[in-house]
Amino acid sequence: MENILEVKNLNIDLITEKGNKKLIDNVSFNVGKKQSYGIVGESGCGKSITALAVMQLLSFPLKTSGGEINFHSEKESVNILSLKKNEIRKIRGKEISMIFQEPMTALDPIFTIERQIIEALKFHTDLNKKDMSDMALQMLKKVGIPRAEEILKEYPHQLSGGMLQRIMIAIALICKPKLLIADEPTTALDVTIQAQILDLMNELKTSFDTSIIMITHDLGVIAETCEKVAVFYAGQIVEETDVVTLFHNTAHPYTSGLLKAVTSLGDKSKNLFTIPGMVPAGGHMPKGCRFEERCNKKMKICKDKSPELIEIADGHKCRCWLYAESGDN
Ligand SMILES: Nc1ncnc2c1ncn2[C@@H]1O[C@H](COP(=O)(O)OP(=O)(O)OP(=O)(O)O)[C@@H](O)[C@H]1O
Structure with a gap:
């Protein structure tokens, strides 16, 4: 599949008097032409600022500090991060x-x-x-x-x-436009209206041949609308795969937690499940795995060393020591 968007090693910093804090840390993903790509994660994981970077809409105290955002329109390929204001204006709202x-x-x-x-x-x-x-x-x-x-x-x-x-x-x-970014487009709406809007977006995507980046904290929305998904946690991608694999062959303990939280919503016999703890704040990232404190599968190595995002099966990436060869206790 040809890509409409290629985000490569994107870094976004928060500028403070005490120095810059990294909010997005080396994020890379590709969105295929006519594909619906989901970005899911709890509040504060960096979903919205990533989308704003794609539109070149970040403003002080946020700034991109590295990487590329390559957009391939019919006419040309451009790195959005290197465009001047008058150049991005021609793309924003049109492409x-x-x-x-x-x-x-x-x-x-x-x-x-x-x-x-x-x-x-x-x-x-x-x-x-x-x-x-x-x-x-x-x-x-x-x-x-x-x-x-x-x-x-x-x-x-x-x-x-x-x-x-x-x-x-x-x-x-x-x-x-060739690419539509929808940032929590249904969160503020009633459940029935939410479903209508998601149906409408699916319909329009087909009739306009538009690629979509769907940003949400809701795995239900992902299941309804997306083909491929990236799970964001504390400014990094922790899992990326197609939507069926995400739900049926979940790899990362964080994704499992998000799924458990959704399924417990529909089961009145069980207490509502929430992942204990909170997303670490930008600039205060632990040395090891960023999810370690909240993880129910943590091992000794997780506290000391940060895992890389690796391919654990064809097209399925995960950032977790459970899947690394060196991930022994
Ligand atoms: N204008 C800003 N100034 C300072 N920090 C910011 C600003 N905007 C976002 N942040 C910080 O950047 C991080 C990522 O925020 P972002 O809004 O992208 O998260 P999110 O995953 O989209 O969550 P939400 O669904 O709540 O918007 C958070 O730690 C947030 O506090």
């Missing part, structure tokens, strides 16, 4: 779009829905006003908005959270 968790804060309360949808068209195309309005209308219909003509003239506060998220998707897709 790569992003949907955020909170549509209400991402939309501007003082502009109509129509104005917000055609903003990207104005910037990236030479279409006249009538054609832009027609496209906005068609797009609203595509994302399942009823009374689309009327809604175009309305303002964000007049619409429900589910409707606003559909509008965010319409804005993100209006220029037919």
Whole structure:
């Protein structure tokens, strides 16, 4: 499979008066053309800042401190990290779009829905006003908005959270981007609306041939939408594989913990399972495995030495001493 995005040894630092703290540590992954790639992990693992780096949207006190983010459009291949501001603007919103968790804060309360949808068209195309309005209308219909003509003239506060998220998707897709990054797109919504939005994204992915990076803390969302998954923990990838293997042949104890937490939600006879402890904060990483303190399979070596991300089976990578030859007690 050809790749649309190749992230190589990405490092992101937090700049502080006492020096820089590494928040993302040598993260590498590839997203295939037309593929849905999931990034999953608890809050604070570095999912969102990785996505912001792909859009070149990190701002002080965060900065990329190494690596490459190679984006392969139809026309050319570019390293996003080396693009100037005017160059990334041509890609952002056109070739790569992003949907955020909170549509209400991402939309501007003082502009109509129509104005917000055609903003990207104005910037990236030479279409006249009538054609832009027609496209906005068609797009609203595509994302399942009823009374689309009327809604175009309305303002964000007049619409429900589910409707606003559909509008965010319409804005993100209006220029037919090759890559769509969805950062917790359903977290703020009711469960039934969540399912509708995920169905819609799956449908649109097929009709627009878009690759998707789905960022979530919810393995249920991953199961519904993704083909390949990276599990993030404390600024590193700890497991990467196809979605079926992730659920049926789980390797990393952290992934097992996340899965156990989801399955215990559906079983009323059991207490809710949570992984004990917390994700270590950036700049305070332990010397050994970052998950060691919380791990129910830890060995002596885990405290002393950090494991590498290695291929444990075809296309299945894991960062855990359980799978390394030298991982004896
Ligand atoms: N603007 C910022 N200033 C300082 N630290 C930040 C900033 N943004 C993120 N961080 C830190 O970077 C780390 C990763 O944050 P990030 O938001 O990427 O996590 P996440 O996995 O996406 O979690 P969430 O789902 O809560 O957003 C965290 O330790 C967070 O505190």
